[in-house]
Amino acid sequence: MPDFPIGGYDGGSVSVSRPMGRVTLADVAKAASVATMTVSRYLHGNPNISPATARKVKAAIDRLGYRPNYAARVLMGQPSKVIGLILPNLANPFFSLIAHCVQQTAHGRGYLVWIAATNDDPTSDLELIERMRDHHVDGLLLASSQGSNIPQEKMGGIPTVAIDRPLRGAGVDFVTVDDRAAAREAVSHLLQHGYKRIAITGIDAQIRPIQERILGYQDAMRAAGLPPLPYIRCDDHASALQICKTLRTGKRPVEALFPLNGDTSVLFLEAFEELRISIPRDLAFFSYGDIPLSRAIRPRLSAVQQPIEAMAEQATLRLLEQIEQKTKPSRARIKIPASLVIRESCGCTRSRSSRTS
């Protein structure tokens, strides 16, 4: 059996329910007493059509409630006007905001967005790509799951833009936040407070954006002549608690904590509350990405503010350009600068804001 789903056993001759009764081009043509081609041309805005004919055709379309059959269009090589958006996880506000923005941008240009999530399953990635291709999406926007490696030939020349995470293997455009600069700025800010032992933590460091943020952290530490501390992996509530306990013990306690992603920030905020760790008195804190409900948290969080809208819009526009201009992917790497929102958790007492280079 093949690895793609099939129509199901049909017993060899069981009739499949055909979507009956739908109005076709031929129906419209007959009603308007013209050739199907004329209707087709009208639909495509071909100017070589007399106003009188156009009116007749329009009337027939409206009267019959005609809708185009995209399967037939697409079979002839026409664009489907659908782009696929594959995300690792819809429950993460970072990605759901991307979804929102991509849809906004694409919709304004006449495209539908087919959103799907891999739920961090790297094999699911490849399957989604293939099946979306089978369904003739015009292009693909990919925030690939951790570790998935997409061979170039699997993309089969379909316009693709990677977003947030690069696509190893396939040579495509890549739009991302300038994570390295953002992390560097954040750590620099913490250093200005006089903290010397600044620790970083987060999820699996294999993911590209995390690697970039680690580099940014190291940049800032080294620039200040301080040794970078090792990256602390934190995946769940239990490990956050555990880490909190070890951070403050020992002869040289950590003075500031910088989680490198939003989920981890949440984990630590929960742990701080549970362990009655006072921020920023016991420990300074700098969050990565805006946290939902952050206004209900005291002290207010200083955070890296990711330019999600700009990133999503850039990526979408680049993709649509590739689709419509049929330009080759330039393998460009577009880095969008993030900004810092300085509130109180880092040790500041008044709010102010700065923008990274």
Next chain:
Amino acid sequence: MPDFPIGGYDGGSVSVSRPMGRVTLADVAKAASVATMTVSRYLHGNPNISPATARKVKAAIDRLGYRPNYAARVLMGQPSKVIGLILPNLANPFFSLIAHCVQQTAHGRGYLVWIAATNDDPTSDLELIERMRDHHVDGLLLASSQGSNIPQEKMGGIPTVAIDRPLRGAGVDFVTVDDRAAAREAVSHLLQHGYKRIAITGIDAQIRPIQERILGYQDAMRAAGLPPLPYIRCDDHASALQICKTLRTGKRPVEALFPLNGDTSVLFLEAFEELRISIPRDLAFFSYGDIPLSRAIRPRLSAVQQPIEAMAEQATLRLLEQIEQKTKPSRARIKIPASLVIRESCGCTRSRSSRTS
């Protein structure tokens, strides 16, 4: 011009880039020296095929890397194996969790899920339905935007299940949380604490689930012989602040606040923090739905816990059944009971949990 996007002006004779080079059934058939029908039969798991032929066909498929062309399948009336999921807003964790669960369930049954969001634009609803139909989704899962009224004929007989919010007009199955019972239970619990003036607040009350929750509130108040207080609309941070100020003033201050949806709960938690209102000392609080980051909030929140997974799974399974068994929609109304998570914000001091009827 029609109201659906068209392929773009083609000048009458500009050649459209056909996705060249893709392996077709005929290619496989030739490579395996059989008829195309034989390959098709193999793909559909037809048992009337000799093992030797099956092997030959499989080898050819693997060697050539054949993938089915769904446009052609669908044009013949075959199922597309895609279901559409239309949600009001992906940024809301309630809906993004629905998306996650639907995908989980559908994927296990060989279906892809086409997720799209209307961003609370009621007109966008209808357009998405129509365009997904144009693309031959096998069925539709709908959490319709507020106020959208879908005429039955627009659904055109496509299997549909409404989720969370009913579909006015179209007679389809409807899977929802038993919001009325959940609200009743929550209010009853608050009443047991001795609170008599319990206020409800939330977004636009036109939305069906909100209406049900209001009814549940009124049930509980009347059962206790108390007059229900009027519903307080709250849409943003400013109005939450305003409401907080008025709640505690006057001769008969409100003792407990019960926001009827998650977003509003967040708004009030932020306002409480800003106004230094202490929960539950100044005001008891019962949240609707689990709030992200709720573990980082003191006191811990008592909340209605919505059975999102069960709801999404039920809805998906019902839809797939309609699709595969070709059963008519029973116009059934399935209510899934919610449970209460009792923590501290309601005035309790120890955690315990109860389940509504």
Next chain:
DNA sequence: TCCCTTATTGGGAGCGCTAACAATCTAGTT
């Protein structure tokens, strides 16, 4: 008036696939 150019319309063919039916082949029966 005729011919030629340009605007507008029509007529097949065929995209890749599958339903229905036809054809062939096998083994079992009398």
Next chain:
DNA sequence: AACTAGATTGTTAGCGCTCCCAATAAGGGA
């Protein structure tokens, strides 16, 4: 050996649409 039921494979047509090319209608200059 002739025949038949059943298993296996092939053939044809056509899903709804758009391509290519041909056909017609409309204007303009000789």
